[in-house]
Amino acid sequence: MTAARPVNLRLGPAALNGLMPMHVALTAEGRISSVGPTIARLAGDQPLVGGWFFTLFDVRRPGGVLAMRDLMERAGETLHLSFRPHTEIGLRGLALPLATGKGMVMNLSFGIGVTEAVKVHALTDADFAPTDLTVELLYLMEAKSAVLNELRALNRRLDGARSRAEEQALTDTLTGLRNRRGAEAELARLVATAQPFGLLHLDLDHFKQVNDSHGHAAGDAVLTEVGRILRSVTRKGDTAARVGGDEFLLLLPACPDLESLTAVARRVLSRLQKPVDFEGQPCRIGGSIGLVLSADYDPPDVERMIADADAALYASKRAGRGRATAGGPGAGGVDLDAAGA
Amino acid sequence: MIAREAQVPVGGFEAMLSYDAAITGDMLAAAESVLDRPREGILEDLGTYLVSHRNREGLRRLLRFGGVTFLDFLHSLEDLPDRVRLALPDLELPDMLLTDAGGDRFMLTCHSQIPGAGHIALGLLRAMADDYGALVLLDHLGTGTDGEVVAIHLLERRFAVGRRFNLAAEA
Numbered sequence: 179m180t181a182a183r184p185v186n187l188r189l190g191p192a193a194l195n196g197l198m199p200m201h202v203a204l205t206a207e208g209r210i211s212s213v214g215p216t217i218a219r220l221a222g223d224q225p226l227v228g229g230w231f232f233t234l235f236d237v238r239r240p241g242g243v244l245a246m247r248d249l250m251e252r253a254g255e256t257l258h259l260s261f262r263p264h265t266e267i268g269l270r271g272l273a274l275p276l277a278t279g280k281g282m283v284m285n286l287s288f289g290i291g292v293t294e295a296v297k298v299h300a301l302t303d304a305d306f307a308p309t310d311l312t313v314e315l316l317y318l319m320e321a322k323s324a325v326l327n328e329l330r331a332l333n334r335r336l337d338g339a340r341s342r343a344e345e346q347a348l349t350d351t352l353t354g355l356r357n358r359r360g361a362e363a364e365l366a367r368l369v370a371t372a373q374p375f376g377l378l379h380l381d382l383d384h385f386k387q388v389n390d391s392h393g394h395a396a397g398d399a400v401l402t403e404v405g406r407i408l409r410s411v412t413r414k415g416d417t418a419a420r421v422g423g424d425e426f427l428l429l430l431p432a433c434p435d436l437e438s439l440t441a442v443a444r445r446v447l448s449r450l451q452k453p454v455d456f457e458g459q460p461c462r463i464g465g466s467i468g469l470v471l472s473a474d475y476d477p478p479d480v481e482r483m484i485a486d487a488d489a490a491l492y493a494s495k496r497a498g499r500g501r502a503t504a505g506g507p508g509a510g511g512v513d514l515d516a517a518g519a
Numbered sequence: 520m521i522a523r524e525a526q527v528p529v530g531g532f533e534a535m536l537s538y539d540a541a542i543t544g545d546m547l548a549a550a551e552s553v554l555d556r557p558r559e560g561i562l563e564d565l566g567t568y569l570v571s572h573r574n575r576e577g578l579r580r581l582l583r584f585g586g587v588t589f590l591d592f593l594h595s596l597e598d599l600p601d602r603v604r605l606a607l608p609d610l611e612l613p614d615m616l617l618t619d620a621g622g623d624r625f626m627l628t629c630h631s632q633i634p635g636a637g638h639i640a641l642g643l644l645r646a647m648a649d650d651y652g653a654l655v656l657l658d659h660l661g662t663g664t665d666g667e668v669v670a671i672h673l674l675e676r677r678f679a680v681g682r683r684f685n686l687a688a689e690a
Binding site for chain 1: 533534535536577578580581584586587602603605606607685686687688
């Protein structure tokens, strides 16, 4: 078999336009002798044929391509250029000499700026050769962004569900206060960030009697009311938690000193004195409180603080309930006055 | 209500997640009994919904990339599973084969794991014909050896003015 001899093909305008709808043919002098239909669309009303190529187009890269002689030297190289009235849309090109040796033919394509070009010039798939993958590229970009939008929405929903689940995991469903896990997390956070805070441990008095004589529904009503009271005495940044059946914990960064913490304890005790109405029945309860200050510990130790507050709470119980006792190394078990006293 | 009847998870479904194929069957069975309609009709409506509902504009556009005319679009259906795989590699679409029966008559054979895929295809084709402004007669011929067969008779290529399609998506 002999090697095929290279042949010179002559392409008529229809073949050239069909194969390369974005071609520009140039004379040896640099005048445009024909353009493909898609390039004609870019130009709009402006006639291109007969015009000077280097007046209408700007070769940006490689530099120094300003005349036909330069273009001949760059034959076969990738050119980056733009069409002057639409410099925002980059074109990619390749120019090769014609078989006659006179003039060149250049084929162009939109580089990655194709979406912008399609929008600006309202191009349709008829403007691209069927062998050109531009329409597939547009399809792919649109499909990808549709998928991405769906995934983004899915992520948002999952994230919302996660926050809700986290919130639920840290919340006591009956009172809406934090639960023990929530309180522990907040305690750890306060200690880790070295924020001074007051800790108040409350245990309800006579709660068992309410449950025994009025039933569990009454007990629940009482706990809900206590939740409301604790929320009303806490401020932003404070944490109120139900950590056991009738045990509550307040973490108060706003009350890092004994005076302000005692004031909160008094408010709680006085509000608890008011009987809770349950279906017309007054349910009488009260509370005993132990309190400690993080400032008395160096460094603050969560377990010791809780143990000291617990000891102070039982001191309040032993001293006749309905009162608050300061515990910890600073206070040494000072019995503060009873509620409302 | 249908979801409750089918006893599927209460949270509903997510478009981008995969579910067990059996759930599809349960949902369809529940839809039949709740809506008191034959399964074929429900599947057909599903196909129509996928491309004609306002929320599904994205999907309609992606299908319109298949071609300039409804005829181009019909021929592009064979490429559809490959096109979809470009964007979503793990989404399995029914294999589709278009046979030209001459005289503007075609047969679309859908081979799928899901029985009834041909009815979904029929509903989708009806909506896309509207979109292109073409007038077609569609008929589900039943299931052959290669899958479900939908007969397509293209009566008028340009019966009405279809909806506009710009290559560039609206911002």
